[in-house]
Amino acid sequence: MRVIPLSGRLDAATAPEAEAQLLAAIEPGAQVVADLADVHHLSPGGVAVLLKAAKAAAAAGATLAIAAPHPEVRGALEAAGLDRVLPIAPSADAAAGALG
Numbered sequence: 356m357r358v359i360p361l362s363g364r365l366d367a368a369t370a371p372e373a374e375a376q377l378l379a380a381i382e383p384g385a386q387v388v389a390d391l392a393d394v395h396h397l398s399p400g401g402v403a404v405l406l407k408a409a410k411a412a413a414a415a416g417a418t419l420a421i422a423a424p425h426p427e428v429r430g431a432l433e434a435a436g437l438d439r440v441l442p443i444a445p446s447a448d449a450a451a452g453a454l455g
Contacts, residue, residue: 356386356451358422362393365401373401377408377419385417388450392423397431405432409440420450 357380361373380387389405391397405421412419420442424432432438444450 356388356454358388358390358447360390360393364396364398365391365394365404366396366398367400370400370404374404374407377404378411381408381411381415381417381419383416385412385415386451386454387412387417387419388422388447388454389419390422390447390450391425391428392447394428395425397424397428399435402431402435402437405437406435406440409437418454420444420453422447422450 359376359380363369365373377389409419422444423446424443432443442450442453444453
């Protein structure tokens with residue numbers, strides 16, 4: 356399992372770096388956790404990054420989960436429907452368990 360810690364704002368300005376980190380971790384059979392414990396703002400650009408990573412993981416036969424989002428960030432994830440696409444867990448350890 357590979358945990359990718361993200362921090363600060365996940366928006367249009369930071370999306371390219373976050374996307375590169377997540378996509379680099381996705382390979383066939385990989386278990387990847389996007390740790391959002393230190394992300395305090397999630398814009399539509401950040402949601403797009405997570406959705407792109409989810410699609411890349413599915414295409415590669417990998418799994419992706421989201422860990423430890425703050426309540427505001429979790430609300431943005433749920434509003435975008437990502438909670439129906441990716442497991443969201445309260446911690447990186449719990450996310451690892453959700454991935455099997």
